Amino acid sequence: MILLYLTGSVLIALCMFLNTNRRVNRMLIAGFLVLQWIWSVYSLTHKNVPEYIFFIPDALSILMTVTLSIISIPALVHSYDYIYPEHDNPRVRGIYFGSMVVLIMSLTAAYVASHIAVTWIFVEITTLSASALIFHRRNSGSIEATWKYIFVCSISLVFVFIGILFLSIALGDIRENDMQYSILLRVAPSLNTFWLKLAFIFIFIGYTAKLGLIPMYTAGIDAKDKAPSPAAALFSSVLMNVGFVGVFRCYEVLAHTSIHKWVDQVMLTTAFLSIFVAAVYMLKVKNVKRMLAYSSIEHMGIVILALAAGGIGYYAAILHLILHSFAKSSLFLQVGHLYKTFRSKNIYSIGNYFRYNVPGAVLILFGFICITAMPPSGMFISELMVFRALIGSGYTGILILMLILLTLIVWAMGKNIFKMLFIPVPGREDLHVEAVSPYETLLQYLLLALVVYLGIAPPAGFADLIKESIINLNH
């Protein structure tokens, strides 16, 4: 089935690259969405059934795939009205939608992969397709962002590869060269710890480029700034999740070894420093897309912190990751409308958004409440769990420092967002404002509604899937 899905998506992507007709393009997108959902439903009903040798739809991959499939609907639909008014060039449009399809396909495959090298290959493909999306506008800014993104991600992925090589040294005499995650889990306690440490350091540093933590987060910020809003919505949610999946699968293996504590320390330090960096930049950033990108760094820091804290933190980490994906992608999609209205991403040139687009402004306000984890946002629940996990593992000092940083972030973000919503820009003339249809914000509201619903009253199946995905950690 996965082979059918992969070949189908590649064929659709190829047709999109070649096709110049607008209506055919629309049909291809619909076809791809159907295919994506068929695969999601199939993986739900065929849980833990191996697909060929290299893929197993386990609980974590199902959660991530369904998240991706949900977010890809508004992302692709919004791409549609995003791309036309800009410049109606069929070739550019084909490249854009084709890359979008390849990105979603490689993300899905990377989630489902059960072999460490297969994950790596598909993550590599996400880099390539993402760079085509960043390059969409073809001006000097997007060239710079694309250049940095390809370069930093390529080097990071080389690091991951070096880590995989070290891992195979650690395997040593255990001659099971198939580096399947399940086999690694089984042999983990007997592995050489020195090589395991080296392997983890390299793999973790490498995946931070996707995950958005110190030290490789920089390229992702520029990418989210310069990519078209629907693509940025994918980058700041599901593309970061792929980094998390890469790290999480290695962490599962390492949790069964004697260096578990050391790994926790490394992740704790990195995550805390990332939140710190996010807070510092949040205070001075003046570009709304970059502000949201730094907020993603902060949330990924929280997720990794929860993973390092353990206990209830494992559950919280995955819940927070999923909720953040919905909230952040919704905000990024709305920024697309914001940009259409004001023709600028600078906070100083945006103001009094309520006057131009009431549904959009309410959405930003509500999105702000969601993303800063105020009730009724579901992220409030998950962050509370993270705090409890931190106290439970005796990291109260870190918790206090983190709460101070989070307060700073809420203040900085609130200041900017309320200015954009309520305070008019002096000397602005409202001659060329495009009216936004209120129906266009509907899908974004649905995403935010999911954040509230999944956090406050999670359906039993959803909670079970999360519990099942962390089953290897509780021992």
Place this chain on the structure above:
Amino acid sequence: MITILLIVFTVSLLYFAIANRLMTYVKILALQGLILFGVTFIELIEINVVNLVLILLETIVVKSLAIPLFMQYVIRKNKITREAEPFVPHTVSLIIVTVLIVSTYIISNYIIDPHLDKIYFVTALSAVFSGLYFISSRRKVITHVISYVIIENGVVILSLAVGNEMPLLVNLGILLDVFVSVFLLGIFINKVGDVTSEGDVKQLSKLKD
């Protein structure tokens, strides 16, 4: 024989540190591709046809012919100045690369592992770290791509150092990685060259907070 080849590879890193012209860099890349072919060919004695073809493709065709020729084409097309113009003087570069090689040698002496061939390990890690150093010390965008290829060469040697043959899939992955990223980056240099006059990283630093 392998030892000699690997030592020549390490020396080529030192030569890279003091070389002054971009064309010399490109020639060093071609040389490294040939060395890689020699090493892998001797290393994998019992070789099957598929693997041999793959290695031939990866080392000779891609690494010592396609990439250098493509780099040459990019340099000519964009009329990039032939001098490398590094940030730091050559002597300092030479000293730093030497220090890197010596320190990886010292580190490798602390590692006791029967599965690991030390000379591969030293060569591979010095290539990776020198590559990172070259990226940070050179000014032109094209030298960044060339340094990236050096890092990739180091990774290939490291995969040999691991000894147990990596599966075919991984080999294909490396090939894809090198092929696509280098060519993508190369095409990009053309684009950068269209916007900015001189492929200089200074002009690529507008995005910041």
